Amino acid sequence: MYRVMLIDDEESARKLLRALINWESLNMEVVGEAASGIEAINVIDEFKPDIAFVDISMPFMNGIEFTELATKRYPNLVIIIMTAIDQFEYARKCVSLPVFEYMLKPMVRSEIYSSLVNVKSMLDERNKQESEQDMEQDLENRDETGESSIEQIKKYIETNYTDSKINLTSTAQNFGFSASYLSRKFKQETGKNFVEYLTECRMNAAMKLAQNNMKMFNASNEVGIPDPNYFGRCFKKFTGMSYSDYVLSKTKPDEVK
Amino acid sequence: MKTAVKKPRKKRSLAVKTRLFFIFTVLLLAGMILLSGFFVIRMERQEYVLNESKEILSVLSDNIYTNIQRYTELSRLIMTDSRVVSFLRADGSKVDQRLVDNARYGAVGVLNVTEMVDSVFIFRDDMRYTANKRSSYSLDFEKIESESWQNKIIEQKGKAIVSLNGNDAVFRIDGSPVISICRAIYDVDTQERTGILLMNFSTSMFEQRLEKINTPDICIMGTDGSFIAGNRKLKDYYDNDYDTGEYIYEIETVKNEDMLVSAVKIPDMPMVILSVSPIRRGIVPNMTIAVMVGVLMLVLGMVFVISSFITKNITTPLFEISTSIESNREKGVLEKVTVDVTNNEIGMLEDSYNNMVDHVNELFNKLLEKEQAIQKVEMRVLQEQIKPHFLYNSLETIGYLAMDAGAEKVHSALETLGSFYRIFLSKGSREIPLKNEITIIKDYLSLQKLRYGDIINDEYDIAENTKEWIIPKLILQPLVENSIYHGIRMKGEPGVIKISSHIEEDGLHIIVRDTGVGMSPEKIEEVLNTEKPQVTEDSERSFGLWGTIERIRYYCNRDDVVKIRSEEGEYTEIEFILPKKGKGDRNVQSYAD
Numbered sequence: 001m002y003r004v005m006l007i008d009d010e011e012s013a014r015k016l017l018r019a020l021i022n023w024e025s026l027n028m029e030v031v032g033e034a035a036s037g038i039e040a041i042n043v044i045d046e047f048k049p050d051i052a053f054v055d056i057s058m059p060f061m062n063g064i065e066f067t068e069l070a071t072k073r074y075p076n077l078v079i080i081i082m083t084a085i086d087q088f089e090y091a092r093k094c095v096s097l098p099v100f101e102y103m104l105k106p107m108v109r110s111e112i113y114s115s116l117v118n119v120k121s122m123l124d125e126r127n128k129q130e131s132e133q134d135m136e137q138d139l140e141n142r143d144e145t146g147e148s149s150i151e152q153i154k155k156y157i158e159t160n161y162t163d164s165k166i167n168l169t170s171t172a173q174n175f176g177f178s179a180s181y182l183s184r185k186f187k188q189e190t191g192k193n194f195v196e197y198l199t200e201c202r203m204n205a206a207m208k209l210a211q212n213n214m215k216m217f218n219a220s221n222e223v224g225i226p227d228p229n230y231f232g233r234c235f236k237k238f239t240g241m242s243y244s245d246y247v248l249s250k251t252k253p254d255e256v257k
Numbered sequence: 258m259k260t261a262v263k264k265p266r267k268k269r270s271l272a273v274k275t276r277l278f279f280i281f282t283v284l285l286l287a288g289m290i291l292l293s294g295f296f297v298i299r300m301e302r303q304e305y306v307l308n309e310s311k312e313i314l315s316v317l318s319d320n321i322y323t324n325i326q327r328y329t330e331l332s333r334l335i336m337t338d339s340r341v342v343s344f345l346r347a348d349g350s351k352v353d354q355r356l357v358d359n360a361r362y363g364a365v366g367v368l369n370v371t372e373m374v375d376s377v378f379i380f381r382d383d384m385r386y387t388a389n390k391r392s393s394y395s396l397d398f399e400k401i402e403s404e405s406w407q408n409k410i411i412e413q414k415g416k417a418i419v420s421l422n423g424n425d426a427v428f429r430i431d432g433s434p435v436i437s438i439c440r441a442i443y444d445v446d447t448q449e450r451t452g453i454l455l456m457n458f459s460t461s462m463f464e465q466r467l468e469k470i471n472t473p474d475i476c477i478m479g480t481d482g483s484f485i486a487g488n489r490k491l492k493d494y495y496d497n498d499y500d501t502g503e504y505i506y507e508i509e510t511v512k513n514e515d516m517l518v519s520a521v522k523i524p525d526m527p528m529v530i531l532s533v534s535p536i537r538r539g540i541v542p543n544m545t546i547a548v549m550v551g552v553l554m555l556v557l558g559m560v561f562v563i564s565s566f567i568t569k570n571i572t573t574p575l576f577e578i579s580t581s582i583e584s585n586r587e588k589g590v591l592e593k594v595t596v597d598v599t600n601n602e603i604g605m606l607e608d609s610y611n612n613m614v615d616h617v618n619e620l621f622n623k624l625l626e627k628e629q630a631i632q633k634v635e636m637r638v639l640q641e642q643i644k645p646h647f648l649y650n651s652l653e654t655i656g657y658l659a660m661d662a663g664a665e666k667v668h669s670a671l672e673t674l675g676s677f678y679r680i681f682l683s684k685g686s687r688e689i690p691l692k693n694e695i696t697i698i699k700d701y702l703s704l705q706k707l708r709y710g711d712i713i714n715d716e717y718d719i720a721e722n723t724k725e726w727i728i729p730k731l732i733l734q735p736l737v738e739n740s741i742y743h744g745i746r747m748k749g750e751p752g753v754i755k756i757s758s759h760i761e762e763d764g765l766h767i768i769v770r771d772t773g774v775g776m777s778p779e780k781i782e783e784v785l786n787t788e789k790p791q792v793t794e795d796s797e798r799s800f801g802l803w804g805t806i807e808r809i810r811y812y813c814n815r816d817d818v819v820k821i822r823s824e825e826g827e828y829t830e831i832e833f834i835l836p837k838k839g840k841g842d843r844n845v846q847s848y849a850d
Binding site: 010012013015019020057084104105106108109149 | 497646649650652653654655657658660661671672675676677
């Protein structure tokens with residue numbers, strides 16, 4: 001099963017794409033969605049997609065910026081850009097990226113289907129080659145240096161969480177690990193996911209900012225999640241209440257006093 | 258617009274007018290000069306002839322007068338000759354033949370001095386006389402003896418009087434007149450009158466004189482009208498008035514010729530010198546004519562110079578400027594006039610015109626820029642209004658809703674609509690491969706079929722080698738639309754739209770055929786006309802179709818690329834050819850690679 005991720009700010013577009021294609025017949029599975037480039041960066045390590053549909057026009061980090069990051073970090077990721085015709089030429093000019101295909105919006109089932117057939121055959125071919133080469137040389141033999149390096153990584157996260165572009169893979173590349181190794185090791189050492197830890201750092205910082213009555217869109221920027229929608233969701237998940245409620249709850253006692 | 262452009266006046270008018278004017282002026286001037294010249298010359302001639310004749314006559318008159326005076330002096334010699342004196346003094350009884358002969362000899366000496374003296378008669382008071390003669394004479398004694406005749410001489414108291422034929426008493430036998438000097442003879446000592454001397458000259462004296470002058474215009478006449486010498490033909494001009502005045506002249510016209518008739522009386526003599534000379538024939542006053550001709554030449558020269566000046570500096574430059582301006586109008590491009598004009602008013606005109614051209618071009622460009630800017634803004638506004646993103650996202654949203662609700666058909670219709678608009682609204686390239694245009698048509702027709710159901714059937718016969726031909730975007734769609742709305746739907750029964758394409762020698766042929774109501778020949782003509790059709794209610798079809806045909810023509814840069822075949826009530830078939838050359842060629846090659 002190939003894993004498919006849909007990155008589009010339009011929920012209906014994501015839903016339509018999900019419903020349009022009989023994914024199973026292509027040996028594919030939609031494993032996740034993201035409503036912005038920012039969200040995608042934060043969740044991509046979780047979904048580990050083989051194929052990503054990326055809409056060009058998205059707020060906070062558009063499809064092109066995301067693609068630039070993603071092609072560096074995930075060289076094997078098959079990226080299919082979705083674009084309306086009025087941005088088609090722009091996309092073509094700006095992106096000299098190894099994008100698999102540019103597809104015109106509004107989407108037409110037959111076009112997407114035939115494109116996915118091509119993707120599938122390419123991935124099938126690639127897998128065959130990889131299994132022949134047997135790339136089982138993991139970096140786990142660095143186990144000895146593990147503990148200290150996790151500490152270092154924690155420190156790295158604590159100082160760099162404001163950078164909206166860091167995620168598991170970028171950190172792993174920074175420290176010379178494979179993403180999967182780091183992920184596993186991090187969980188082992190700290191009992192938390194890398195993303196959980198990163199979000200925790202950001203949310204703690206956000207809570208402090210919220211106590212200072214900072215507006216959410218400013219706070220979201222401050223803590224490295226410049227997409228306030230995604231930030232809001234993260235915040236609610238972390239604290240159990242919405243940012244505005246949290247701000248209210250923290251300011252009311254002061255007023256009572 | 259066409260009527261507003263007046264046909265330019267004929268180019269030649271100015272030049273011709275100017276030339277005619279100058280020719281007229283020159284002729285008038287020359288005529289006036291010649292006319293006045295004629296009169297002046299005539300007057301000059303008259304005066305000249307007059308002066309000349311006056312001078313000749315007076316000289317002649319003086320001459321004759323002094324001549325006669327000299328002979329008068331000569332006569333005195335005779336009177337003082339001793340033999341003559343003795344003849345005259347002798348008593349009447351003593352006068353004998355010897356005395357007479359002696360006296361005659363005394364007079365002969367004088368006769369010998371000059372040939373002119375034809376005869377000398379010396380009369381005594383008693384009328385006895387002696388005569389020396391070269392010719393034969395007849396004497397009218399009765400007259401000579403008459404008191405009146407003698408008294409005329411005696412009254413002069415010795416002064417000589419000149420008369421003709423001895424005052425009509427002495428005649429030559431041959432009839433030719435003689436000029437006589439008559440005087441009374443007084444004795445030297447006693448101072449008593451002793452006789453009368455008659456000295457006669459022949460006219461040859463005048464003839465000689467006239468011969469010297471060598472002119473046929475003069476004759477000498479006696480005051481009695483008798484001819485004496487010179488041109489005998491002129492004697493008819495004599496008038497009795499002539500012996501009164503000193504110098505008399507009049508102009509007579511004889512045989513259409515102006516004659517100056519002038520006369521002068523020789524003082525103290527009964528003779529008139531008559532001159533009759535034609536004025537025309539008179540010597541041309543060279544100086545005057547030279548001046549006249551000179552003035553004429555000068556005027557003509559000036560006129561020529563002025564006219565050539567005008568031609569060179571006014572007419573020609575104006576003509577060239579006009580031609581240049583005219584060529585501007587024909588070309589439809591405002592260009593500066595470049596005519597080599599000297600720095601004068603016409604140069605100013607040229608400069609002004611060029612400045613105007615600059616100004617107009619500037620205004621034109623400004624207007625154009627403004628227009629383009631407005632167009633751009635309008636385009637943007639239009640695009641903003643269309644907002645493809647919004648449209649596409651809406652289509653996708655509704656599409657999802659439809660799918661979610663199980664309305665697969667609705668979704669597929671929306672998908673087709675999306676696909677259609679994706680290309681239809683694309684601003685990108687103006688030219689697309691034929692296959693893309695066909696896709697548009699298919700989408701379009703499938704949507705139209707949703708609206709009109711089974712009424713439309715579409716067929717395609719697209720040759721494989723035509724699919725990659727690059728054609729102007731959206732040239733088929735309006736034709737298909739036309740087929741539906743003005744062909745098939747008007748008929749009220751199901752129809753077929755068939756699109757076919759193939760390649761021939763002259764390029765790509767695309768045929769749109771519908772089995773609709775067809776078109777009348779007038780309609781076809783109207784649609785194929787290169788002039789924009791009049792917009793009427795009925796002509797909506799013509800206009801849309803005409804616009805598309807114009808686009809194809811414009812794209813091909815030819816007028817003969819569209820054909821319409823139709824049978825009313827049966828079918829309409831629009832065929833157009835996109836020529837191979839140029840863009841077409843390039844495409845064929847690049848796609849063949």
